[in-house]
Amino acid sequence: MAVDRIIWKIILDFFVLACVSFPLLALMLWVKPYERGYFANDTSILLPYKEETISVGAVAGAGFAFMAATILTVEFTRDRQGKGVGEKFLSGSVLPGWVWESYQTIGVFTFGAACQQLTSDLAKYVVGRLRPHFIAVCRPYPIANSPLNSLGYIQDYICADNDGDRIKEARLSFPSSHASFSMYCAIFFIFYIQVKGKWRGSKLLRHGIQYAVLLTAWFVGLTRVQDHMHHWSDVTVGFLIGAIYACLVFVYVLKPKKYSALPMTWEEPQVPTNAPVLPRAVLAR
Template sequence: MVCTILLVEIIRDKKGKGAGERFLSGSVMPGWVWESYRSIGVFAFGASCQQLTSDFAKYVIGRLRPHFYEVCMPFPVANSSANILGYINDYKCGGNDAAKIQEARLSFPSSHASFSMYCAVFFIFYIQEKGKWRGSKLLRHAIQYAVLIGAWFVGLSRVQDNMHHWSDVAAGFLIGATFASLVFIYVLKPKKYGLPVAWEEPPLPTSTLTVPRAVLSSMGSTR
């Protein structure tokens, strides 16, 4: 995504469609550098937010991954009162790798699906807004579709690899798409989508009255 932003901003600047030069600390900064810095910063901010949201949910919910039994190899604790109803609530893991056992409890939601969908949706919006050329529009839409399919494949591969349930991937897709949409619309491009701005008093109408020539001539004759 970073390479895409740099490439698009450089091309826009060479075609005269960039933001123009900016002044920073008394020095002139090329427009493409400023726009790239701004876009990459917003992208990184949104990526951090969606990642934090996904990781927070993982540790709060603690859903077991599909391969949990293979990693943990659980066995019930004998004579435990928590197991008297037939459900095994008190158990110990026979596996020796504590790190893998802890990781096997972090299934919901899928961080891979969330990040891949975030990148895909942000890319689609960015190219739709700034990646414009006189050629075929279908090429741009084909690139957007390919990126979306790539994110879709990442989510499917997590289910196929027995790392997540399908609902984990669906939740990750939702988180990523939501953050990408909100960050792009409300942080990167606020003016484009008509968000409220500071109220300004409308200018007072100024109208000039024209005096007929007959009146002017009569005024001159009376003098």
């Protein structure tokens, strides 16, 4: 029965991940972003197009690989130190405790990453904010004498550029998914190392690594502004989304056992039989 519970737990975990991931795929394949208009004198969308410094694949690959390597290393080390959760049995085979703990932690991290990504991408498609290089990519031509353009806000226009994918991406500025995911990874890593990555060799080494990871996430967000991919407010909101999801997922979903090495039951201290017995104090009435 225990084996069945573990197998069903794994199946349900993957089912939940699929339920969160499918809307992400649907947004990318079948949903068109809101086609927002623009002001003719809006200089914030007149910046030239530049190739991005850090691609989506690079951020996602590096973030997942870094977190998976960190979790596997920490859980294996804790198991060697006698701080693991104990062995599990799966289909008649013994599963090391650090493997099961790593699976759970990586699964929770992946679930949180999918949730924050869905939140960011949904906002992108609903808001449809134009990227700073929108004019350079779209090269819009307003429709003459259109009543929708009579107040100076251009809503009726066509793009001279025929690259549909690039024009679609130019409408997905708010918020920054790069900033959201990178900050999510950084905060999750900081919390995880703070709770489980204990090492007495140096007081500042762990905090130095945490700062370096946070600075890396900060740099990723700055490159999005530098590359004319996002407005500064897009990156700011992306940072907030990632940080909020990391805190919520780590505290309320992962729920790490910080004090697992402490005794689980209270034991009364043993008093020697030959110790002198003192009289109890008389309670005042």
